Amino acid sequence: MIRFVDITKVYKNGVKALSSVSLTIKKGEFVFIVGPSGAGKSTLIKLILKEIEPTEGRIYLNNEDITEVGNRKIPHIRRSVGTVFQDFRLLPNKTVYENVSFALEIIGASRREISRKVPAALNMVGLGSKAYCYPDQLSGGEHQRVAISRAIVNNPPVLIADEPTGNLDPDTSWDIMDVLLDINKKGTTVLMATHAKEIVNVMKKRVVAIEAGRIVRDEQRGVYEHEVANTEEYI
Amino acid sequence: MGLASVTSITAVLIILGLVLIMILSINNLVVEAKSKFDEIQVFLEDDISTEQLYRIEDTIKESQEVSSIVYQTKDQALEIMKEEWKEDAYLLEGLEENPLPNSFIVRVEDIEYSDLVVERVEGLEGVEDIVYYKDIIDRLVLFAKYIRFGGMVVIAILMIISIFIISNTIKITVFARRDEISIMKYVGATNGYIRGPFIIEGVLFGLVGALLSILIVNFGYQYLFEAVNDKLYVLFTVYLVPPTSLVKDISIIFSAMGMGIGALGSLLSLKRFLNV
Ligand SMILES: Nc1ncnc2c1ncn2[C@@H]1O[C@H](COP(=O)(O)OP(=O)(O)O)[C@@H](O)[C@H]1O
Ligand SMILES: [Mg+2]
Numbered sequence: 023m024i025r026f027v028d029i030t031k032v033y034k035n036g037v038k039a040l041s042s043v044s045l046t047i048k049k050g051e052f053v054f055i056v057g058p059s060g061a062g063k064s065t066l067i068k069l070i071l072k073e074i075e076p077t078e079g080r081i082y083l084n085n086e087d088i089t090e091v092g093n094r095k096i097p098h099i100r101r102s103v104g105t106v107f108q109d110f111r112l113l114p115n116k117t118v119y120e121n122v123s124f125a126l127e128i129i130g131a132s133r134r135e136i137s138r139k140v141p142a143a144l145n146m147v148g149l150g151s152k153a154y155c156y157p158d159q160l161s162g163g164e165h166q167r168v169a170i171s172r173a174i175v176n177n178p179p180v181l182i183a184d185e186p187t188g189n190l191d192p193d194t195s196w197d198i199m200d201v202l203l204d205i206n207k208k209g210t211t212v213l214m215a216t217h218a219k220e221i222v223n224v225m226k227k228r229v230v231a232i233e234a235g236r237i238v239r240d241e242q243r244g245v246y247e248h249e250v251a252n253t254e255e256y257i
Numbered sequence: 258m259g260l261a262s263v264t265s266i267t268a269v270l271i272i273l274g275l276v277l278i279m280i281l282s283i284n285n286l287v288v289e290a291k292s293k294f295d296e297i298q299v300f301l302e303d304d305i306s307t308e309q310l311y312r313i314e315d316t317i318k319e320s321q322e323v324s325s326i327v328y329q330t331k332d333q334a335l336e337i338m339k340e341e342w343k344e345d346a347y348l349l350e351g352l353e354e355n356p357l358p359n360s361f362i363v364r365v366e367d368i369e370y371s372d373l374v375v376e377r378v379e380g381l382e383g384v385e386d387i388v389y390y391k392d393i394i395d396r397l398v399l400f401a402k403y404i405r406f407g408g409m410v411v412i413a414i415l416m417i418i419s420i421f422i423i424s425n426t427i428k429i430t431v432f433a434r435r436d437e438i439s440i441m442k443y444v445g446a447t448n449g450y451i452r453g454p455f456i457i458e459g460v461l462f463g464l465v466g467a468l469l470s471i472l473i474v475n476f477g478y479q480y481l482f483e484a485v486n487d488k489l490y491v492l493f494t495v496y497l498v499p500p501t502s503l504v505k506d507i508s509i510i511f512s513a514m515g516m517g518i519g520a521l522g523s524l525l526s527l528k529r530f531l532n533v
Pocket of ligand 1: 033034035037038039057058059060061062063064065066
C-alpha cells in the first residue's frame with residue numbers, strides 16, 4: 023500500500039529530517055509513527071502527500087512509484103489519501119455539511135453522489151445531527167471529527183493523521199481514536215503520527231518509532247517505548 | 258484596488274486606440290499619395306526670367322524618364338484649389354493676390370525615377386520648390402514606423418504595469434482565501450479548479466476596462482472627427498479613418514486584450530500559492 027525504500031530527506035537549509043528510511047505498510051493496517059518532536063514524523067507524511075520531494079530513495083503508493091510524478095498527477099494522489107491534521111483546518115464560514123461536501127465538489131462529484139456520501143461520512147464520525155452547525159459552535163473534538171469526515175467522504179484507501187489528538191484533551195482523544203478504529207475496521211489503511219504515549223500503549227497496534235530521522239523500532243502490537251525509566255535516568 | 262486594475266487596463270487600451278487611429282490614418286494618406294505616385298510638381302519663383310523658364314523646361318524634357326510635362330499657371334492652380342475645397346472655397350475669395358506659384362507638373366514613367374529628375378532640376382535658378390510624392394511617401398512610411406514602434410513600447414510598458422496591478426489586486430483575494438486554497442489542495446483539487454474563480458475575476462476586470470475604453474475611444478474619436486470636419490479642415494479629414502469603420506475592430510481587439518491582460522494578471526498572482 024505504502025512503501026518507502028531508502029528514503030533520505032535533506033531540507034534546503036541542510037537539516038537532514040530522514041535518513042535511509044525503509045518502511046512497508048500493508049493494506050488495512052493501523053500504524054502509529056511515534057517519536058519526539060522533530061524526529062521526522064511530519065516529514066514522512068509530507069512525502070506521501072507529495073508536499074515535498076525526497077532527496078534520495080523511492081516511494082510507492084498502491085504499487086505505483088510516486089517518487090517523481092508531475093504536478094498534474096499530484097491531485098490524483100491526494101484524492102486517494104485522506105488527511106487529518108492537528109489543527110483541524112476547517113473553513114469557519116462554511117457549515118459542517120459544506121466543509122465535508124466541499125471535498126467532493128472539488129473533485130467534480132455529482133449532486134446525487136454528494137447528497138448520499140456526505141451524510142454517510144458525518145454519521146460515520148457521529149456528527150449526523152450537527153450538519154448545519156458552523157465550526158465556532160463545535161467543540162475541539164467535534165472539529166476533528168468534521169475533519170475526519172471530510173478526509174474519508176471520498177472513500178480513500180488510506181487515511182493519514184498527523185497528531186490528530188495533539189490539540190485535544192485525553193477523553194476527547196479517545197473518542198477520536200474510536201472513530202479512527204472504526205474507519206480502519208471498514209478496510210481503510212490508517213497511518214497516524216503521534217506522541218500520545220498512553221494511546222499508543224493501550225491500542226496495541228503496529229508501532230514504528232523514529233528518532234532523529236531514523237527508524238529505531240518497528241513492532242506489531244507495540245508500545246510507545248520499552249524502558250519507561252530511561253527518560254528519568256538521563257535527566 | 259479593483260478601480261486601479263480597471264483604470265490601468267482602460268488606459269492601456271485608450272492609448273492603443275490612439276496609436277491604431279494614427280497608424281490607420283497615415284496608411285490612408287500613403288494610399289492616397291500613392292495614387293498620385295508618378296507626379297512631380299516643380300514650383301517656380303514669381304520673378305523668373307523667360308530664359309530660366311526654358312532652361313528648366315528643357316532640362317525636364319531631356320530626361321528620358323519623363324512621360325509628360327504640363328505648365329500650370331498660378332490662376333489654374335487657384336481654380337483647382339477652389340474645386341477641391343468645394344463649399345469652403347469662399348475662404349479663397351478674400352485673397353487680394355493669388356499666393357500660389359506657377360509650376361510644371363511632370364509625370365515620370367516610374368516612381369523610382371523621380372529622384373533622378375528631381376536631382377537634375379533642383380539646383381536650377383528660378384526653381385522655388387519641388388514637391389514629389391516619393392519623398393512624402395517615404396517620410397510618411399518612416400513616420401508611421403516611429404509611431405508604431407513608440408506606441409508598441411508605451412503599450413508594452415503599460416501592459417506590464419497593469420498586469421502587475423491586477424496581480425496585486427487578486428493577490429489580496431487569494432491571500433484572504435489562502436486557507437481554503439490550501440485545504441482544497443489537500444483534498445486533491447487541481448490547479449485549474451483553484452485558478453478558475455480568480456481567472457474569472459481578472460477577466461472581469463479586463464472586460465470592464467475594455468468596455469470603458471471602447472466607449473471612450475469610439476465616442477471621443479467620433480466627436481473629434483466631426484469637430485474637425487465641421488471646422489473647415491475638410492482636406493484633413495479626408496485622410497482620417499472614418500469612426501464607423503473602427504467600431505467593430507476596436508471592440509474585438511480591446512475585449513481580447515483586456516481579457517488577456519486580466520487573465521495573465523490573475524495567473525501571476527496565483528503562481529506562488531499553487532506550489533504547495
Ligand atoms: N520546511 C522545512 N525546512 C527546513 N527544515 C524543516 C522543515 N520542516 C521540518 N524541518 C526540520 O526537519 C526535522 C523534522 O521535522 P518534522 O518532520 O516536522 O518532525 P516531527 O513531525 O516528528 O516533529 C526537524 O528538525 C525540523 O526542524
Ligand atoms: Mg510534526
